[in-house]
Amino acid sequence: MLSLSCFSQATPYVNPNVRASESLSGYWKYIVDPYENGYYNYRLEPFEEQEDTSRNAFFTDSKPRDRSELIEYDFDLSDSIYVPGDWNTQKEKLFFYEGTVWYRRLFNSTIKDPANRVFLSFGAANYKADVYLNGQKLGSHTGGFTPFSFEITSLLKDTVNSLVVKVDNKRLKDGVPTVNTDWWNYGGITRDVNLLETPSTFIEGFSIQLERDDPGHIVGLVQLNGIDRSGSEVEVHIPELGKSVLLKTDEKGKASFRTSVDSLRLWSVNDPKLYKVIFNTKEDTITDMVGFRTITVKGRDILLNDRPVFLKGISIHEESPIRGGRAHSKADARQLLGWAKELGCNFVRLAHYPHNEHMVRLADSLGILVWEEIPVYWTISWENEATYENAANQLQELIRRDRNRASVIIWSMANETPTSNARNRFLTDLAELTRSLDPTRLISAALEQSSYQGDPWVRTIEDDFARVTDILSFNQYIGWYDGLPDKAEKISWKIQQNKPVFISEFGGGAKQGYFGDKHTRWTEDYQEYLYEENIKMLSSIEQLRGMSPWILVDFRSPRRMLPKIQDGWNRKGLISEEGIKKKAFYTLQKYYLSKE
Numbered sequence: 001m002l003s004l005s006c007f008s009q010a011t012p013y014v015n016p017n018v019r020a021s022e023s024l025s026g027y028w029k030y031i032v033d034p035y036e037n038g039y040y041n042y043r044l045e046p047f048e049e050q051e052d053t054s055r056n057a058f059f060t061d062s063k064p065r066d067r068s069e070l071i072e073y074d075f076d077l078s079d080s081i082y083v084p085g086d087w088n089t090q091k092e093k094l095f096f097y098e099g100t101v102w103y104r105r106l107f108n109s110t111i112k113d114p115a116n117r118v119f120l121s122f123g124a125a126n127y128k129a130d131v132y133l134n135g136q137k138l139g140s141h142t143g144g145f146t147p148f149s150f151e152i153t154s155l156l157k158d159t160v161n162s163l164v165v166k167v168d169n170k171r172l173k174d175g176v177p178t179v180n181t182d183w184w185n186y187g188g189i190t191r192d193v194n195l196l197e198t199p200s201t202f203i204e205g206f207s208i209q210l211e212r213d214d215p216g217h218i219v220g221l222v223q224l225n226g227i228d229r230s231g232s233e234v235e236v237h238i239p240e241l242g243k244s245v246l247l248k249t250d251e252k253g254k255a256s257f258r259t260s261v262d263s264l265r266l267w268s269v270n271d272p273k274l275y276k277v278i279f280n281t282k283e284d285t286i287t288d289m290v291g292f293r294t295i296t297v298k299g300r301d302i303l304l305n306d307r308p309v310f311l312k313g314i315s316i317h318e319e320s321p322i323r324g325g326r327a328h329s330k331a332d333a334r335q336l337l338g339w340a341k342e343l344g345c346n347f348v349r350l351a352h353y354p355h356n357e358h359m360v361r362l363a364d365s366l367g368i369l370v371w372e373e374i375p376v377y378w379t380i381s382w383e384n385e386a387t388y389e390n391a392a393n394q395l396q397e398l399i400r401r402d403r404n405r406a407s408v409i410i411w412s413m414a415n416e417t418p419t420s421n422a423r424n425r426f427l428t429d430l431a432e433l434t435r436s437l438d439p440t441r442l443i444s445a446a447l448e449q450s451s452y453q454g455d456p457w458v459r460t461i462e463d464d465f466a467r468v469t470d471i472l473s474f475n476q477y478i479g480w481y482d483g484l485p486d487k488a489e490k491i492s493w494k495i496q497q498n499k500p501v502f503i504s505e506f507g508g509g510a511k512q513g514y515f516g517d518k519h520t521r522w523t524e525d526y527q528e529y530l531y532e533e534n535i536k537m538l539s540s541i542e543q544l545r546g547m548s549p550w551i552l553v554d555f556r557s558p559r560r561m562l563p564k565i566q567d568g569w570n571r572k573g574l575i576s577e578e579g580i581k582k583k584a585f586y587t588l589q590k591y592y593l594s595k596e
Contacts, residue, residue, distance in 0.1 A: 012204050012225065013400060014119040014149040014196050017357060018286045021121070021194040022110065024163070027080040028189075029104040030087070031058060031073055036100050038073060039130075039166060048137055058102045059132035061162040075104040075164075083193060084123065086186035089325035094187075096558075103165040103189060109156045116197050117226075118156060120163070121149040123191025123328075123356065127175065130166040142390060143176065144169070144190070145318075145353040145375070146397035165189060176390045177375035182570065183317060183352065184556040186326040191356055199283035201226025204253075206279055207403045208236070210266075210292045211258065212440045215305075218292065221256040222247060222279060229253025235280040266305045267291030267406040269346040272367035274406075291364055291406030295442060297470045300543035302442075302500045304369070304409075311369060311502060311546025312592040313347035314340050314574070317555040318355045322579050324556075333358040337366055339552060339575060343585065344592030349504060349548035352377050352415050354398045363407035370405070371444070371504075371548065372398060373412035376430070380414075382422035391426075392433055399437045408441065413465075415446040415504075416475055424464050431468050442470040446504040449476045452494045460494045472497050475505035475550075478537065479530040484519070488533035493541050500545035506534050507550040510584065511565050512576035522565050528583040535591050549588060553577065 031038065038058025040046055047057035055062035056072055064071045081087060087094045087101055094101075111118060122129065126144030130137065134157060138150035155161075169187030171179040201224055208220035222234045234247045234255055241264065247255035265273040274289040293305050301308045316336055320327040327336065333356065340348050349371040350359060363370050374394045381387040395411075402408050413430045417423055431443050445465060452460040461474055472495065479485035485508075495501055510527035518529035531549070538544055554573035560566035569577060574585040 012149065012223075013147045013397065014121050014198065014204070015147070015401070016121050016192070016194040016196055017361065018288050019196060019198070021196045024105055024107060024193040024195060025083060026105075028083045029075040029078045030081045031075065031078050031102045031104075032094065032097070033058070033100045033102055033166075034097075038102055039100070053135075059130075059137070059164045059166065060135045061104060061164055075102075078104075081188070083189045084191045084328040085188060086126075086190055086326040087188040088184065088186050098170050098185060098187065100166060100168045100170075101187065103167065105163045105193075106160050107163065107195070108160060109158060110195075111156070111197060113197075115200055117151060117153045117200060117202070119149045119196045119198065120152050121147065121194045121196055122189065123147050123193070124354075125165065125167050125189045125191075126169050126185070126187055127172075128168045129189075132164040132166075134162055143394040143397070145355070146394050147191075147357070147401055148397070149196075174381045174384050174387050174390075176380065176387060176394060177353070177377045178380055180379065181352070181375075181377055182557050182559050184319075184558065188326075190326045191328050199226070201228040201232065201281070202284045203234070203279050203281065203286050205400060206286075206288075207438075208277055208290055209404070209440050210264075210294050212294060212296065215266075215294050217258050217260050218243075219256070219258045221254060222249070224249055224253035224281065226253070228283075232281055235278075237278040237280065238275050239278070240275050261292075264292055267293040267364075267367075268305060269309070269367040269369065272365060272406070274364060288404060289364070290404050293406050295409040295440070297442060297500060299498060300500050300545065302471065302545050309346075309369075309545075310595055311347040311548070312345050312595055313349055313369075313371070313546055313548035314343060314345050314588075315349040315351045315505060315548045315551045316340070316355075317351060317551060317553070318353070318359075319553065319555045321553050321575065321577060324577065328356055328358075330358045330362070332356075333362045336552065337362055337368060340368065341366060342589075343552075343574070344589050344595075347371070347546060347548065348552075349373075349412075351551075354394070354401075357401060360402050360405045360407055364405050368407055369409050370407045371410040371412055372402060372408055373415065373446075374398060376414040376417065376427070378416055379418065380423075380426070382420065382426045388426055388429065391430060395430060395434060396437065399434065403438050410442045410444050410471065411438070412473075413443065413445040413469075416448055417445070418448075419463055419465070427465050428468055444469045444471040444473045444502070444504075447472075447474040449474050457490055458492050458494055460496065466497055466499075470499070471502050471545075472499040473502040473504040476503065477506060477508070479533060480508035485526070485530040485533040488537040491537055495541065495543060499543070501541050501543045502545060503538055503547035503549075505548070505550040506538070507531070507572045509566075509571035510582050511571055512554075512578070512580050512582050514565075522571070524583040528587050531584040531587040535587070549574075
């Protein structure tokens with residue numbers, strides 16, 4: 001396989017959620033550049049690769065030195081746009097735009113200690129970001145939904161600093177996701193940007209969790225970054241438990257630990273207990289709130305803390321209800337997860353890409369279990385090594401970010417991917433990578449169902465990758481793409497794998513406020529009937545252990561063009577884009593309340 005550095009030249013992610021940071025949120029200047037004139041000369045040669053970089057390269061943020069010099073752009077005179085946020089819903093003229101937009105933010109350096117280091121941290125930028133500070137390139141990052149950082153210590157000026165970011169959201173055949181999806185391709189710096197100051201040797205990352213096979217012990221590791229990382233002492237302290245462990249790092253700055261614990265309140269959906277965990281070195285301190293629990297599979301059961309759990313879920317896209325556009329704030333997370341709780345959910349599937357970190361941190365505190373996935377969606381370029389490395393890099397960045405979130409119980413490898421030998425190798429390699437990085441969580445994928453031995457009335461799962469997953473998850477749309485809702489009562493299921501079954505998607509569309517009889521498509525009545533019949537059908541699957549119907553809220557999709565009904569929206573939501581609940585919301589709610 002290729003080196004992952006070809007996809008992320010960033011330094012390891014420095015997380016602003018566990019240390020003090022300075023937000024760069026606010027209005028940034030921007031320039032739309034569909035021909036990428038600010039990056040290439042007229043012969044398509046990158047300015048940054050030329051010995052004498054033209055001052056017409058946008059990343060130099062140049063001004064004419066005299067009245068005769070030709071400079072064909074000016075950030076100061078350009079329009080402004082808010083960061084974090086997508087450009088599509090902020091600027092009407094950019095609603096359908098896919099391509100390059102340049103961002104510029106000026107800021108003053110506020111380093112507290114000249115011996116410290118400074119990092120620039122991005123929550124996400126869709127899809128490829130090239131980042132420059134004071135005319136110098138920091139690096140690039142590919143992947144629209146995972147975090148990245150760059151060290152900027154040596155490039156900071158005492159006065160005003162110019163931060164320029166080139167963001168390109170063009171869809172690519174060999175990309176992850178590929179060109180064909182069913183959600184809006186929001187472009188821009190869509191999540192928070194922060195400045196962080198650290199000591200010269202700092203705590204780069206950590207993991208801490210209950211040992212899967214012996215929940216009487218907590219295990220973890222700590223990674224230091226800096227010239228003094230070798231042989232350094234690190235204290236791991238959990239004040240409420242009266243527990244402290246003293247570690248010494250190896251030559252790579254890493255230290256692992258295993259320690260026994262007594263009287264531990266396990267994190268659960270009914271008692272989402274979080275403990276303050278403090279990591280100390282002689283130079284650095286970081287703090288996080290962490291829950292401790294186990295998640296395993298035994299036969300056909302999913303066990304949370306060794307007790308069977310039924311996953312009462314719903315799928316969610318990262319869109320802001322009511323406000324519209326890409327969701328990015330804590331308020332967005334509270335709205336979406338609040339609706340999920342009202343629905344009766346103890347579980348959410350965050351589809352079809354990594355969502356904002358606010359979502360999983362809030363899920364930790366609310367006691368909501370979480371499925372996370374990367375955008376290996378539909379038909380990826382399975383034979384392309386670079387495509388695999390891209391997917392693997394996004395997966396690693398997601399796991400590094402969320403490996404300490406008790407709410408996250410499932411890493412998903414893909415959604416609705418057609419079976420083939422190349423695809424099976426691709427997904428199996430991802431699964432093996434995931435288990436090497438985090439052996440404590442479950443692995444799944446949203447597979448597709450098929451007829452059993454050619455009988456259209458008996459359904460099964462025939463997919464080689466089902467042997468790799470811990471949970472047998474699949475999507476099915478009986479009553480919407482496959483017949484009418486009354487077809488569900490005639491369908492039976494023959495599941496041959498001795499694993500928990502999880503229905504990762506089912507559902508149908510309804511225009512909120514459109515009523516009729518239960519046989520009229522697009523009415524709330526039809527959607528309600530579909531849910532009633534699907535719930536009865538799926539409940540007959542003996543090993544059913546949960547579901548996450550599609551989907552909580554209507555969301556934008558260019559694929560959905562039916563006038564007066566869709567108008568650019570996927571209408572399978574149980575709630576409209578204006579926040580109004582449809583009849584099927586209460587059907588699913590009633591079912592979930594019956595599962596208490």
